Amino acid sequence: MPEYNAPLRDIRFALNELLDFENHYASLSGCEEVSPDLVDAILEEGAKFSTQVLSPLNQSGDLQGCQLSNGSVITPDGFKEAYQQYREGGWPSLAQTPEFGGQGLPESLGAVISELNGSANWSWTMYPGLSHGAMATLEAHGTAEQQAMFLPKLIEGAWTGTMCLTEPHCGSDLSLLRTKAEPNEDGSYSISGTKIFISAGDQDLSENIVHIVLARLPDAPAGNKGISLFLVPKFNIDTEGNLLERNSVECGSLEHKMGIHGNVTCVMNFDSAKGYLIGPANKGLRCMFTFMNNARLFIAQQGVCHAELSYQGALNYARERLQMRSLSGPKMPEKKADPIIVHPDVRRMLLTQKAFAEGGRALTYFCAKQVDRSHKAADLADRQDAEQLLALLIPIAKGFLTEVGVEASSLGIQVYGGHGFIREWGMEQIMRDARIAPIYEGTNGIQALDLLGRKVLVSKGALLERFSSQIHDYIAVQRDKGSQHQQAMEEFLEPLSANVTRWQSLSRDIAGRTERNADEMGAACFDYLMYSGYTVLAYFWAQAATVAHTALAAGSDDRDFYQAKLNTARFYFRRILPRNESLARTLEDSSESLMAMDEAQF
The missing domain is CATH 1.20.140.10 (Butyryl-CoA Dehydrogenase, subunit A, domain 3)
Incomplete structure (x- = not known):
């Protein structure tokens, strides 16, 4: 297994030189004191943890995998100890609200730490990583009582979170889910059903696990409009957050899977498990x-x-x-x-x-x-x-x-x-x-369907137009910096401008075809996603080239780093971005080649 080395030089380049995070943090409410020195100190400590603690467990965790014993999951050797170090270092609370014990630092700083940990050992990183989503959901939609009961322990890292969506008979089509929620006299609910493919559904790292579960109330309408969201703890708790008896939710089996062996993926059975409604009834998908x-x-x-x-x-x-x-x-x-x-x-x-x-x-x-x-x-x-x-x-x-x-x-x-x-x-x-x-x-x-359908076509191109204008504004600024700068940057600016303009025209063309035949959207969406991705990445590589060119022209002492940036940008524009020419051809084609064949002919 490759020995992971945290790429702090490039991380600092992206944060400080490319995206100007110093001024960004100064502009945020409550983050005015997030100084470059503080960020650097956090990055250094995060790099140590990821390289010295997590990276050595990556291959061994894959080889050993997780085990199910007497209804409980045992994680690979060293994972539990690494999680304890993670908690002792205060990492779970880094970007969480101070109201419930968090440090209140920007979420983007937490994202950088997630990258360091994930590169070193993705399987391990998934355990605390899923907790952030559970905390965000509680903060946005939980009642004050629910927040007080669950957030402090989640933020401390004593408890972790999961999300339980998929069921055996339905993958991404959640309108088909069958898990039931029956109301109890005390205001809680009894949750019954089976969920599959649940990452970190059970483990021996944390004291408790907070499952975020989709289920249906007895009088719920059919389809997506009848789905509610519930919180179901592994162990029931009292109003003070103390652990009580085991809730009737358990891991039924482990999936035998291709990768991420160090992270458990399991079947979770809910048998009249005690749960709490999060947000309005029948509005679970929105939450x-x-x-x-x-x-x-x-x-x-x-x-x-x-x-x-x-x-x-x-x-x-x-x-x-x-x-x-x-x-x-x-x-x-x-x-x-x-x-x-x-x-x-x-x-x-x-x-x-x-x-x-x-x-x-x-x-x-x-x-x-x-x-x-x-x-x-x-x-x-x-x-x-x-x-x-x-x-x-x-x-x-x-x-x-x-x-x-x-x-x-x-x-x-x-x-x-x-x-x-x-x-x-x-x-x-x-x-x-x-x-x-x-x-x-x-x-x-x-x-891809979400991008093309909901974000581009439903908005009538407004979201795309807003981002495209930002790119065109960047190009205009670079071209106004003087002929010498423009001449050096034109190899990036001209193809970037052309790809963004074509992105907009392709969007309009697909919108017109989709009005006549909805299959046109489905036929185009994946290639549209990839075209969008190559174009967006070109925007960031053009900006990286701008920073590198400016630094080299100023006689930077870090010449090799900036020259490598410039050369990589040039490679991207000459060897990777041209993939869009092929994608544009397929995007201009109709859905006929996909839909003409009769099902029996496959």
Whole structure:
């Protein structure tokens, strides 16, 4: 397994030079004292924890996996101790509300820590990661009594949270769910049903587990309009938060799965378990989206994490592995062969991984910045602007970054050749762990439908127009900085402008076709998602190139870093962004080639 090294130089570049987080934090209500020194100290400690505690458990956790014994789950060796260290370090409370014991730091700072932990050990990171969604849901929709009962222990990390949506007979179609909620005389509910694919549904890390569960009330209407949201603890509690008897909810079995073996994925059985209604009756899906949006950004980061870890492993191997001579002549004549990093095709793979990891990091941090703004911006209009940006960008980030994360992990195996296919090197584990990301928290096909249908077509292009205008404004500013700067940047500005303009025109074309035939939206949505992703990443790589060019022109002492940024941006624009030309062709095609064949002909 590659030894993870926290990429603090690039993280600081994205936070400080690319996205100006120092001024961003100063503008947030209650975050005025979040200084660069404080952020640096947190990053340094987070890097230590991820590299020294979590990374060594990544491969061993995969090999050992989780065990079910007498109805309880046992996590791999070292996971429980690592979680205790995580709690002692105060990490669960980092970005949580001070009212219930949190430190009140920006959520974007918590997102950076999630990336560090996730890159080091994604399976472990899922245990505390899901708690953030449960806390966000309670903060947004729970009653004052529910918040007082559950939030302090969740924020402390003594308890963790899960989300329980899927059932055996329905995957993403939650309108079909059957779990029932019967009202009790004391105002609670008896929850009965079976949920599957529940990540971290049971474990031995925390004292209690708070399940966020979708279920139906007895008089609920059919379909999505009859779904309510409930909180169901593993152990019942009193009004002071003290643990009582075990609730009638338990892990029925563990899934035997492709990857993330260190994290339990299980069947959860609810047998008249005591639960509490969260939010209004029959409005559960609306409340659940608080959890889902939080989770989708977390999963977008998973794509970045696996791209980064695979890149680090592939880069080290490419520098050390001797094989064949360079086509242009020996580069290390004193050795029997050259290191494979001299070969153009190996560099193609490494640069693709690097472009996705670093570009994806910028995109997820930008999204996390909007989360901060949506919650803590002083001005209401500023908060609404951030919410609109997130509405458009969350499905792009989740869908696109998880797709390219799988691609990057596959390239990591390929750099190793036959050794990449062998378990002991750890590269194949990265791909196995990465492959779930395009599936959960809404498959990428659903993300694509959400993006094109709800976010672009339903808004009549307003959300896309708002973000496109931001990109065009950036291009105009760069072109106004003088002929020398414009000349240096035009190789990025011209194709970025062309792709954004085409993004808008393709959207209008698909909208027109969809009015005549709804299948046109379904036929176009996935390619539309990918086109959007490549274009959005081009925007961040163009900005990175701007910063790097400016630093180099000013004679920076860190010349190698900025030159690498500029070269990677150039690679992205010349070798990756042209994929949009093919996607545009398919987006201009009708749904006929997909729908013409009779079902019996398959």
